[in-house]
Amino acid sequence: MRSSSSRPHDWREWRRMRALELTRQGWKQCDIAAALGVSKGAVSRWVAIARRGGPDALRSHPAPGAAARITPEQFRLIPDFLWHGAEAYGFRGDVWTCVRVAGVLAEELGVSYSRSQVSRLLKRLGWTPQVPITRAIQRDEEAIARWCVESWPALKAKARRERRHLVFVDESGFSLLPGVVKTYAPKGRTPIVDEWQTRDHLSVMGGLTAASKVDSLVRPTSLSGLHSIEFLVHLGRMVGERLLVIWDGSPIHRRAELKAFVAEAAGRIHLEPLPAYAPDRNPVEWLWKHLKKVELRNLTCLDLEQLHMELHLALGRVRQRRNLARSFFEGAGLEL
Secondary structure, eight states, X not given: OOOTTSOOSSHHHHHHHHHHXXXXXXXXXXXXXXXXXXXXXXXXXXXXXXXXXXXXXXXXXXXXXXXXXXXXXXXXXHHHHHHTOGGGGTOSSSOOOHHXXXXXXXXHHOOOXXXXXXXXXXXXXXXXXXXXXXXXXXXXXXXXXXXXXXXXHXXXXXXXXXXXXXXXXXXXXXXXXXXXXXXXXOTTOOOOOXXXXXXXXXXXXXXXXXXXXXEXXXXXXXXXXXXXXXXXXXXXXXXXXXXXXXXXXXXXXXXXXXXXXXXXXXXXXXXXXOOTTOGGGOHHHHHXXXXXXXXXXXXXXXXXXXXXXXXXXXXXXXXXXXXXXXXHHHHTTOOO
């Protein structure tokens, strides 16, 4: 039972408790009725109830909600159902919606829930609507896991043993079309971000060292094998001559001119491929996401020159935050 000093449940309860309080202060019932806007009989009745049952007798007693349709044990089974995936229940596409979850609950537990009820159930379970991460069907999870557990530690040891600078390299494009993300605005008034309807973009090659140093090469045209050579030369000048470069199997990383350049480097440059279809294991991929979704979000540039300047400033901000650069390795699941 709640004490008489607890907070009123609603304004009606407050009025009854206030009437009792004024009675104790010596007010006449007619004055209390006038002050609270009720009849004298109501005040008299409230005082009588309080005398018989105490102040708590004036408390509101909300009606209890409907009994739960499922038991706590059944509630704990719901995540197990959902982890099997929507396609396991005959749905097309591995996507969970409230309607689909309601169908699963009806099939598995024999209960009927509306969309809003399912939404509340999922919220209690800690499930939220999210945009899935797409992954290639050809992706070999075992090979990727083996690379992280075996190859990555071996590469770090090789870099230390041979006194090489370990650098991850990747490429991305930055368009004049803004990277649109959520922003606050008055309800019912969707904000508008103006944009140039164009395919013009900057091609960027980026490098991230194990020491969290960020380097980049920006060009207004598509990148080629010659640009890969140019970036390796740039890394040799900015990071150090002896390099251990980890990158994906992009065609521009396999050009004949690049192989010839590495051969002429006489062992100063060692190239190591990432596992196939595993861009998320490259920390530079997380750098691109940060630039597009944080540093350059909702930004409209009038031309490539302005975009280049904004990208340069954004990279400068990233370089000043070494902890941020290290977080890209954490995002890729790689321990330094």
